[in-house]
Amino acid sequence: MVLETDPETCDQLKDWIGHELIEKDPDIASELIDYVLEILRGLPSVSDKKESGFDAEDLVKLQLKGIVRNPETMVEQYPSRMLALENEEKASRPTSSVKIMHIPIRFLKKEQIKAQFRAFGAIEHCKVNMLERQAVIQYKNESCAIRCTKAATVFFQNRFVKAEFFHGILEDFEGATLISTEPQKSFQIPQSPSPPTPLVSSPEGNDFSKRIQQVQGVQQAIFENNQRSNESFKKNFNELFSSKEKLLRAHQSLLQNLRRKTLDLPPDDTGTTVEQLALEFEELQTSMDKLSITPEAMVNIKLRKLNMDHPNELEMKDARAAAGKKKRAKKSTVLRKKMRRKR
Structure with missing residues (x-):
């Protein structure tokens, strides 16, 4: 089973692999790190399997040979390092x-805090530090906190306001308590009765204008959500395209290295080296298929990116549609001539 890692764990693994690489050129190293x-x-998924008389770990070591300093040590340390990273997660x-x-x-007020963060769930406690301009909000469960930290909204219409998980103890946070579910005794001050205010009937036009404002607000919200989704999709697609290009360049460099090894084979070779090189080539081909970086797949991705960046440059012309357009143009010309003659 292929291990799934979060971005932080993946970055730590990449740093570890980067220290073990033989090649220190930043451009080449960044491409080789993803390949390694x-x-x-894929090592856990092929363990205890035999292919053409070679052990799976030997195949991995053979692939890493010439890329990292010590392939044997890296293969041995990988499971323990992954276990340590999983414990950290x-x-x-x-x-x-x-x-x-x-x-x-x-905005460091009870009403403002409630209005902004009550939409993510029930708030049990809230403490505010005026000097640091910080607040700690304790929700009823973790799902509310996750929704708050992953929300795409801009808090208080200020892009500098950030939300993150608080792993400390709420009592140790220095600040004043704004919201608490514990009942508190409050003293009520008797107030003099105020004179009754006359009821003023609102005109029908106010209801109509409110409905118009509500409809406009909904339309604006839908438009903004669509814009954000389109921008996020375009950003994710560009990141995917750049990562696939890096992987493709790494595979191309490995294929060139394999080609040099093949050309440098001695004439009196018994065939063992040829089998090893053939296995390396099959592994590279399988890896390219799994990563979808084959020439056909990359051409399709590049066409999609070009159509996304410049939608008018890839205009597909249909012969039938062009013929119909030409025919309609002739008919319109004939009709114009007839109209001129009548005049």
Whole structure:
């Protein structure tokens, strides 16, 4: 089974692989790191299997030979390193508390905090630090905190306001308590009865204008959501395209290295080296198929990117549609001539 890792774990693995690479050129190293990581990820899925008389670990070591300093040590250390990273991931799980930073001072009020963060779930406690302009909000469960940290909205209409998980103890956070579910005794001051205000009937036009504003607000919200989704899709597609290009360049460099090895074979070779090179080529071909970086797949991705960036440059012309357009143009010309003659 291929191990699934989060971005932080993946970055740590890439740093570890980068220190073990023989090639220190930044451009080439960045391409080789992804290839080495893909080989190591596939290691658990091919363990205890035999292919053409070679052990799976030997095949991985053979692929890593010439790329890293010590392939044997890397293959041995990979499971223990992955186990340690998994333990770190378990220790940093999300909590039900969220820490809000860089809040403008005018919004550090109970009503403002409730209006902004009550939409993600029920708030049990909230403490505010005026000096640091921070607030800690404790929700009823973790799902509310996750929704708050992953929300795409801009808090308080300020892009500098950030939300992250709070792993500390709420009592240790220095600040004043704004919201608490514990009942508190309050003293009521008797107030003099105010004179009754006359009821003023609102005209029908106010209801109509409110409905118009609601419809406009809904349309604006739908438009903004569509814009954000389109921008995020375009950004993700560009990142996917750049990563696939890096992987393709890494595979191309490995194929060139394999070609040099094949050309340097001695004439009196017994055939063992040829079998090893053939296995390396099959592994590279399988890896390219799994990563969808074959020439056909890359051409399709490039066409999609070109059509996304410049939609008017890939205009597909249909012969039938062109003939129909030409025929309609002739008819319109004949009709214009007839109209002129009548005049």
